[in-house]
Amino acid sequence: MNTNKKPLGGKILTAPVMVLAIPVLVALYFLAYRFIFGIGGPVSNLTDHQSWGVWKVLGVLVGAALVNGGYVTAFIVYIFNKGHYHRFVAPAVLVSFLGYSFAGIALLYDVGRYWGLLNFFIPKYWQPNSVLFEVAICVMSYVFILGIEFFPNILEKFIPDSESGKNFAAKLHSVLDRLLFLTVAFGVVLPTMHQSGLGGLAILFGQKLSPLWQTPFISLLYLISAIAMGLFTVTAVEILITEDLRDKAFVTLLSKLARLGKNVALVFILLRWVEILHMGGLGKAFELNVESFSFWLEMIAFGTAIYLLRNSKNRSSPRLLFLGACLTLFGGALYRVNTYIVGFNPAPDVFYFPSLPEFMISIGMFCLEIVIFITIVKIFPVLTRE
Amino acid sequence: MKIKRRKFLKGLAGAGAGVAAAPLLTGTALARENHTLKDDHIGMLYDATRCIGCKACEVACKKANNMPVEPDEKGIYDAPRDLSYKTMNIIKLYKGEEGTSFVKKQCMHCVDPSCVSGCPTAALKKEPNGIVSWDIDACVGCRYCQMNCPYNIPKFEFNDAYGKIVKCELCKNTNLAEKGQPACTEACPNQAVVFGKVKELLVKAKRRIMDSPALYINQVYGEREGGGNSVLYLSSVPFEKLGLPKLPDASDASISEGIQHTLYQGLLAPVVIYGGLVAIAYRNRFGKKED
Numbered sequence: 001m002n003t004n005k006k007p008l009g010g011k012i013l014t015a016p017v018m019v020l021a022i023p024v025l026v027a028l029y030f031l032a033y034r035f036i037f038g039i040g041g042p043v044s045n046l047t048d049h050q051s052w053g054v055w056k057v058l059g060v061l062v063g064a065a066l067v068n069g070g071y072v073t074a075f076i077v078y079i080f081n082k083g084h085y086h087r088f089v090a091p092a093v094l095v096s097f098l099g100y101s102f103a104g105i106a107l108l109y110d111v112g113r114y115w116g117l118l119n120f121f122i123p124k125y126w127q128p129n130s131v132l133f134e135v136a137i138c139v140m141s142y143v144f145i146l147g148i149e150f151f152p153n154i155l156e157k158f159i160p161d162s163e164s165g166k167n168f169a170a171k172l173h174s175v176l177d178r179l180l181f182l183t184v185a186f187g188v189v190l191p192t193m194h195q196s197g198l199g200g201l202a203i204l205f206g207q208k209l210s211p212l213w214q215t216p217f218i219s220l221l222y223l224i225s226a227i228a229m230g231l232f233t234v235t236a237v238e239i240l241i242t243e244d245l246r247d248k249a250f251v252t253l254l255s256k257l258a259r260l261g262k263n264v265a266l267v268f269i270l271l272r273w274v275e276i277l278h279m280g281g282l283g284k285a286f287e288l289n290v291e292s293f294s295f296w297l298e299m300i301a302f303g304t305a306i307y308l309l310r311n312s313k314n315r316s317s318p319r320l321l322f323l324g325a326c327l328t329l330f331g332g333a334l335y336r337v338n339t340y341i342v343g344f345n346p347a348p349d350v351f352y353f354p355s356l357p358e359f360m361i362s363i364g365m366f367c368l369e370i371v372i373f374i375t376i377v378k379i380f381p382v383l384t385r386e
Numbered sequence: 387m388k389i390k391r392r393k394f395l396k397g398l399a400g401a402g403a404g405v406a407a408a409p410l411l412t413g414t415a416l417a418r419e420n421h422t423l424k425d426d427h428i429g430m431l432y433d434a435t436r437c438i439g440c441k442a443c444e445v446a447c448k449k450a451n452n453m454p455v456e457p458d459e460k461g462i463y464d465a466p467r468d469l470s471y472k473t474m475n476i477i478k479l480y481k482g483e484e485g486t487s488f489v490k491k492q493c494m495h496c497v498d499p500s501c502v503s504g505c506p507t508a509a510l511k512k513e514p515n516g517i518v519s520w521d522i523d524a525c526v527g528c529r530y531c532q533m534n535c536p537y538n539i540p541k542f543e544f545n546d547a548y549g550k551i552v553k554c555e556l557c558k559n560t561n562l563a564e565k566g567q568p569a570c571t572e573a574c575p576n577q578a579v580v581f582g583k584v585k586e587l588l589v590k591a592k593r594r595i596m597d598s599p600a601l602y603i604n605q606v607y608g609e610r611e612g613g614g615n616s617v618l619y620l621s622s623v624p625f626e627k628l629g630l631p632k633l634p635d636a637s638d639a640s641i642s643e644g645i646q647h648t649l650y651q652g653l654l655a656p657v658v659i660y661g662g663l664v665a666i667a668y669r670n671r672f673g674k675k676e677d
Contacts, residue, residue, distance in 0.1 A: 040544025048470065048541045051529040079663060081670040112527025112542055112549040116507065125507040125524050129643050132530050133506035134650070181667035189660045200645065204500045204534035206612075206638040207631065216416070216641055219649075346538050 005090060005381040007157065012375055020367040027364020030357040034109055043357045050341065050352035057340045058362050059106030061198050062333045064139070065222075067099025068230030069237065070146055071191035076257075078184040085253060087384035090153050091241065092234050094382055097146040098369050104143060105365065131200040138194035145186045152176050156381050195226035202339050210343035211281030212295050218339070221275070224268045229332040231261035232305075232325035239325075241383060245318045255315035258324060262309040265328055269302050294334065294342040301331030417644035420613040420637050421498035423584055427516030428556070429495055429616030430571055431587040433594065434628065435601055436578035437488040439477055446573030447475040447492075447554075450561040471543045471552040475570055480627050487621060489628035490579060492570070493518060493539045493554035494608065495616035496637070501531035501540060503639035509551070510540075516584065516616045517556045525551055536612055536633055584616045591618050613637030 034043045046053045069092030076082050077089055108114050119125040120136055127133045155176070158169035176183075199222025202209055215221070235258050242250060276282060285292050305327035314320045341352060354362075377383050448455065448464070454472045458465035466473040475492040495518050501510045502518060509524035510531055520540075527549060531540040543549035557568040565572060571581035580587070591606045607625045608615035612633035619630060626632060649655060 036547060038544055038546045038549055040546075044544075046544060048532055048544075049538055051532040051542060078667045078670060107528075110528075112529065112544075113525055114527070116524070116526035119507045119524055119526060125509075127506055127508040128650075129639075129646065130504050130506045130530075131642060131646055132504055132528065134646070136506055181664055181671050184667045185660050185663035188663050189656055192659075193656060200642065201504075201530070203642040203645065204504045204530075204638045206500070206534075206536055207633065208534075208536065216645060219645065344533075346533075 004384050005087075005153070005156070006383070006385045007381050008378045008383060008385075010378055012378060017371055017374060020371050023360065023364040023367045024371070025364075027361045027368075030361050030364075031109055033357070034361070039110070039112060042355065045352060045355040045358060047350075047352070049346040049350045050344070052340055053352060054354040054358055054362050055106050055110040057337055058333075059110065059365065060103045061336045061340060063099055063103045063106065064198060065195065065226040065229045065332055065336065066233055066329060067096045068191060068195065068226045069093075069234040070096030070149065070187065070230075071195075072227060072230035073234060074149070074184050074187040078181070079188060085257070088234050088238060088253075088257075090150075090382045090384075091237060091377070093146060093149045094153070094373060094376060095233065095237060097143070097150050098373055100139060100143045100146060102365055102369050103139065106362075109361065131197050131203070135194045135197040135201065138190045138197065141186070142190040142194065145183055145190060148176070148183050149180075149187055153380050153382050157379070191226075192223065196220065196223040198222050198226075198336075199339070205344065208344060208346050209339065210284055210291055210345060211279040212276060212284050212291070213281075213335075213339045213343045215275040215279050217271070217275055221268065221271060222336075224264060224271065225332045225335055228261050228264040228268055229329055231257055231264065232328045235261065235321055236325040236329065239318055239322045241377075243385065251316060251318060251321075254318075254321055255312065258309050258315050258321050259312070261328065262306055262315075262324070265302055265331075266306055269299070269306070291338075291342055291345075294338050298331050298334040298338060301327045301334065305331065416648050417636055417641045418647065420635075420640050421512075423497050423614055423616075424514075424516065425583070425585060426514070427497075427584045427616055428582065429516060429584040429587060429618065430556075430568070430579050430581055431591055431618045431620070432490045432579045433591075434487045434489055434578070434619065434621040434623075436576050437477065437490065438576055438578070439479060439488040440575065441477050442573040442575060443490065443570035443579060444473070444475055444477060446561075446569035447557075448473070450557055450569035469539065469541060471541045471550070474541075474552060474554040478629070480623060480629075482627060484623040484627050487623045487628060489619075489621075489630075490570075491537075491539075491629070492617070493556075494537055495554075495556065496612060497615060498613035498637035498639045500534040500536065500638045500642075503643055504530045504534045506530070513558070517558050518553075519555050519558060520551050520553060522550060527551070534638070536631060536638070584618070587618055591620055594620060610635050613640065 030043060037043065039046060044053060073085065073089045073092040077085050107117065111117065120140065152173050155169045155173040158167070159173060160167060196219035200219040202214065202218050203216065205214065235254055238254060239245070245251065276285070285295055305324045308320050308327070309315050309324040447453065451474065453474065455464040456466040456470070456472050457463065466476055469476055469491055475490065478489050478491060480487050480489060495516055499510070499512060499518050502512050506528060507524045507526055509521045511519050511521065513519055527542070529542055531551065532538070532542060540551050540553045542551055556562055561567065561569040561572060567581040571579050588606060588609060595602045595604060595606070601622055603621055603624060605625070607619035607621070607630050608617055613636065619625065621628060
């Protein structure tokens with residue numbers, strides 16, 4: 001592979017890293033509290049009625065969709081054989097690997113009996129009827145697969161430049177490279193299963209979920225929106241980490257990605273409306289309340305993104321690309337928050353808003369993810385640089 | 387070579403789309419059948435018109451199951467406001483334009499429970515006698531049961547680092563094991579709540595409606611709702627007023643599992659798709675370069 005991947009080098013403890021460390025420390029403080037006194041108040045605002053909050057919804061559901069770049073790039077590069085997108089793969093896989101690992105970490109502090117998570121490795125506790133069981137198994141396997149997908153980037157640091165002396169790292173690298181097709185196929189099947197499963201969880205909510213979101217096809221909607229989000233995460237992250245936005249070839253590549261993303265988002269919105277009408281949710285959209293407001297916000301975010309990215313002229317502007325990407329990501333995230341929190345009405349007058357510690361734990365973990373990402377791309381060859 | 391691969395890709399895409407679109411085309415038609423009530427399922431019949439609101443069942447429940455008290459503001463009475471991890475059984479009062487009625491709340495022991503269907507580690511189980519029980523060793527505390535229960539029954543000890551899920555298990559390890567019936571039915575002075583085989587209770591309930599049609603709403607709540615329950619209700623005020631939701635006859639579990647089983651029958655679809663993807667990725671990597 002004739003790539004130009006290079007470690008960025010430079011100091012690890014830069015000013016931005018130090019700033020990001022502050023919310024991480026705050027989060028660790030509150031986490032200590034959670035593990036000593038439990039997840040209830042004052043740590044979280046979770047109740048028996050709304051017992052899934054930001055930890056699960058932002059940390060796992062939104063998190064997993066936002067970092068879906070590893071899935072879409074694997075699909076595009078290895079299955080559709082579009083080699084010229086190859087430079088997007090390594091950073092996307094790293095983002096996915098970190099994102100999924102942190103989704104797993106989020107579960108450690110979200111579930112009430114975290115030691116019980118070991119039961120997922122004990123066959124007598126397996127419950128194949130459960131969508132949550134399927135999601136859990138797929139996510140765990142996928143973290144492992146992402147690790148294997150990313151590992152060659154670590155190895156590359158230890159491979160000597162000259163071909164003459166092939167060391168252990170080089171040999172292992174070439175074995176992994178030859179077996180990549182096996183890994184990559186898992187890297188496509190597993191996210192397809194769990195991204196749809198993350199929506200399928202809501203089917204059991206039955207009437208507790210507003211007909212604006214409840215549908216037997218919610219799995220499919222989650223899968224489609226996760227693909228759009230994956231494509232736009234790659235777009236947004238690439239714009240953020242590139243050195244040279246005037247690089248025409250690079251922007252053209254991104255705009256093609258965005259065109260695909262826009263089309264997927266369009267399919268999502270159309271199907272979404274078919275299902276709203278099918279489930280008889282239209283009336284709910286015109287009631288005056290938080291639910292309908294949040295619904296329209298979701299629609300407007302997607303609609304604006306699709307409008308902004310409608311033609312190739314707009315899509316060649318990095319500014320509009322970035323804006324469109326962020327809007328889609330926001331819309332997709334809100335879609336998930338709406339399904340699990342805003343549109344979820346277990347009983348009259350149940351209102352949930354996360355507590356400060358709850359929020360800070362999620363934000364702190366997100367900052368930690370960014371710090372680890374920055375550190376890894378400084379040490380290991382992940383990003384393509386001319 | 388190229389044509390062949392393209393054909394193959396197309397076929398694979400078709401298969402994939404088929405799997406994805408299956409639920410789309412058929413919708414809830416994919417739902418499996420509801421699980422059905424068995425002859426030896428045990429349960430309760432609660433007749434709201436007979437309940438005098440004495441709360442003897444609440445006291446008996448706490449005593450039999452060793453539950454903590456929830457004192458009122460002055461600390462004099464045990465006065466829980468709602469079900470919680472301290473209270474698995476409660477009597478509530480409805481007073482409104484449709485009349486006045488007490489209502490007893492506890493686990494409904496659904497015939498086809500969402501909590502059992504959704505529980506990822508089989509901590510919630512439907513036992514052969516119909517009791518929905520909770521296994522402390524299996525539970526991961528994910529609280530999916532709380533999210534999917536149509537009656538909001540399972541409760542969690544949020545303020546405990548080792549919190550447990552708490553719900554009525556029909557006294558299966560306590561009063562039922564010792565005295566042959568749950569504490570609440572044993573304690574009820576007016577036979578407002580009685581214990582028995584669900585099928586027999588259903589006959590009893592229907593007979594009561596037939597004997598005094600003026601007294602009752604002409605419906606046994608729990609016969610069909612959400613696939614049916616092992617706890618049946620009779621009432622003179624509409625059931626929704628008592629906090630018992632109108633539910634469709636098909637259980638949510640039947641829809642969820644129907645879709646899940648169609649997609650993952652014998653893991654066939656994932657395996658076939660994996661195989662196809664492996665073949666494509668292999669060709670892309672090692673096959674002849676075409677462009």
